[in-house]
Amino acid sequence: MDLDKLRKTAAEVVSRDDVKYLIGWRRGTFGYRVAPHFIEDAAGVDELIFSPLCIANLANYLTLTEKLPVPRGQEADTRKVALLVKGCDSRAVAQLIVEKGIKREDVVVIGMPCPGMIDWKLLAERYPETDVAAEIGWKGEDFLLIRGEEEITIPRAEVLAEKCRLCRHPNPVLSDITIGEAVEPWAVAEDSGVAEIEAKEAAERWDYWEEQFSKCIRCYSCRNACPLCYCEDCILDRLDPIWVNRAVNFSENTAFHLARAFHLAGRCVECGECERVCPVGIPLGKLNRKLARTVREEYGFEPGLDPEAEPFQASFKPDDPEEFIL
């Protein structure tokens, strides 16, 4: 990774008159944490990083950032937002464009071919976090943890994030500027997490999800971290009528998670943010990947690969399969 080139490019982009700010990553305040970094002027690029800990999908901020009404007599700020994207993140941007959630011309996409990210929780099991933000890079196929004088090589397979193990699009599918060379996509094994659940009997599967959804505390971090969950008026927040009760129990939690999963079918780009941010470890990735795979296998459709595509749930082909319709 050519960090100098990234910072130089970023400085050029944020200095442009038509760019409001650039969203990238910076080292966190401790351990293996990395924070989204909002850069408004060239001085901010010094903190910009791209490391195996930059797992967060920043495309979320394109729709999360509030758009307040413009006071009378003032002009709306129509400048672009520049964004650093990995392969999966770029798919979220493409899908947002497909859905008209954002306009292509409103974003400057800086593509980062991605060799794969670390699941910091796996890393912390082997090398506990400290109060100093760790420095981590890639070393060939593997990862390199630098702790003061000490350099520790960590085999890729030990700490690679699950979503990266399953990734088939490590290179950005769209970008205005690309930093670095495209990476060679790696061999992807079967999705063992999903297969494990598919292998269960229906009753066992129900028990599994009952246990998982019962843990939910309804903090909505999964919904809020999802770049494609961006309804201005989410049904979960509606009070009249109340579609999903505020009560936290298995029934209401299930209504929440299944509603979200269905709404993401054919839209989820498998960036894994929902599962990553969950404070109680609900394996939401498995649920969304199962739906994504069904859409891929049954309809030959993969969302977020082409910003010009028709949205899956709004398109119909005469030869769409219908074997599952009772």
Add this chain to the structure above:
Amino acid sequence: MSAMLLNKEKWSEFIGKLSGKNLWAPAVQGEVKKYAPVAEGETVELDEGNTTVPPKALLFPQTETLYRFSTGKEELEFPGLDEEMVLLGVRPCDARAMALVENLFRWDFDDPYYLKRRELTTLIGLACNEPELNCFCPSVGGSPDSTEGLDILMTDLGESYLLETVTEKGKAIVEEMKDLLEEAPADALEQKEQLAKGAREKIRRGIDPEGIPEALPQLWEDPLWQRISAPCLGCGICTYLCPTCYCFDIQDEIEGSAGRRCRMWDSCMFAEYTKHTSGHNPRPTRRERTRNRINHKYSYFVDKFGVIACVGCGRCSTLCPVNIDLIDILRQVKAAQ
């Protein structure tokens, strides 16, 4: 404060006797550690580290029925709150949080639900010998062996637990368990002091909050709030899992001719929290909500009750998915002064 010693050989017997009293203790469920009921015959293994979900969830449940009602019936049906409860292995920060939160529930109105549960609950704490990465209780007036809010404080001495009685409720438990306990020798107390001192020395992070409550109102329009809140997801992790956050909402749930009025946790980080019926929201963005969260803990609560509403458990910093780190925020507040 009397001090007794419980040899670990008698631990399962101790748990056995407690488990008849609606006993709850930290248990690992998958990735999460949280309080779970201990059935009779089960044992408990206490280890280092705190639970993800704080024990506030047992005194102030995330969803709680206030009463049930039905059409054509004038009487409301109130839940019977009469079951005693023993919480084992409560960390001093979480117990202290309960003591702080009580200020609110006793403020302009005595909250019968919270206070009744508090009265029915005995808290057996466990001093921290190995504080976690983001622990900073000494910065905000706590300590790894604080007894505030606890009925009994236990300290793991290796071969045995030292039990220090703090309240009458604690004394009653110790009295019941006296066959399993022995008088603590002076060297056990000495060992405990050494462990507590060691624990304080192991705390890696912290901040001197001096001046922060006064600085916050001055920094109302400071650009730091925009900077801090820009990455915020607006989720409820930092508030729901905070042991001193107590905001709630009240809703009716009606099915057919019957229903219940219940209260449930609410979060100042949600847009809906301050949204008016008109659609106007006085805290329209995550900037105002983040500012409120910090001001509430480090300024408003101090004005009202004379104490910071943070016990330094570090959960918000540890669990935030985008590294919004309370200690870092407080540093920025001090730097902006």
